[in-house]
Amino acid sequence: MGRPALNKDTRLCISLAARPSNIGTRFHNYLYEQLDLDFIYKACTTTDIGAAIGGVRALGIRGCSVSMPFKQDVIPLVDHVEDSARAIRAVNTIVNDDGVLSAANTDYIAVQQLIAEHGLDPGRSVLIRGSGGMASAVATAFRDNGFRAGTIVARNSEAGP
Structure with a gap:
């Protein structure tokens, strides 16, 4: 090659x-x-x-x-x-x-694929570490797959998706 x-x-x-x-x-x-x-x-x-x-x-x-x-x-x-x-x-x-x-937004697409590939159990709550650029994509992908509201842990209390 x-x-x-x-x-x-x-x-x-x-x-x-x-x-x-x-x-x-x-x-x-x-x-x-x-x-x-x-x-x-x-x-x-x-x-x-x-x-x-x-x-x-x-x-x-x-x-x-x-x-x-x-x-x-x-x-x-x-x-x-x-x-x-x-x-x-x-x-x-x-x-x-x-x-x-x-x-x-390929971050969203990647999280969707990971949820499907790993057989994660919808209905559970989610912990998202960080509130940067990917946090909103991650939160939306989990929500769209039936996961309950979760918690976002971040250094900056003002930040968030």
Whole structure:
């Protein structure tokens, strides 16, 4: 295996972050290589999320990861938002299909899959440790699967989903 040579057909995916890191870039590019996909991932920073989303659409960028503080700001800028992401009021992934931008919250999707794969018992209460960006997605996924209201434990008593 090995990274295919970049060419005119190589698809570009980006992160839209206020402070991007190299961890996501390395992770995505490693997976693209392992899966033999002709994609490349680049971390980007922006102060104008509207212009950045316009660029994703205009340049045919295949998709992007969305980080804080943009997870809510992008919702009115895309064409479709999954119901779960709309309920959470945050998206972290945008896919561009020929200029049509669709948004989702993959944290919610991952928790849904974990609940199903591990056969967790609905009806129980849930303890969520932390009130950061994922907390609302986790709480919504558990609620949507029939779990009772739970408790969120956080360092910041003001924070929460």
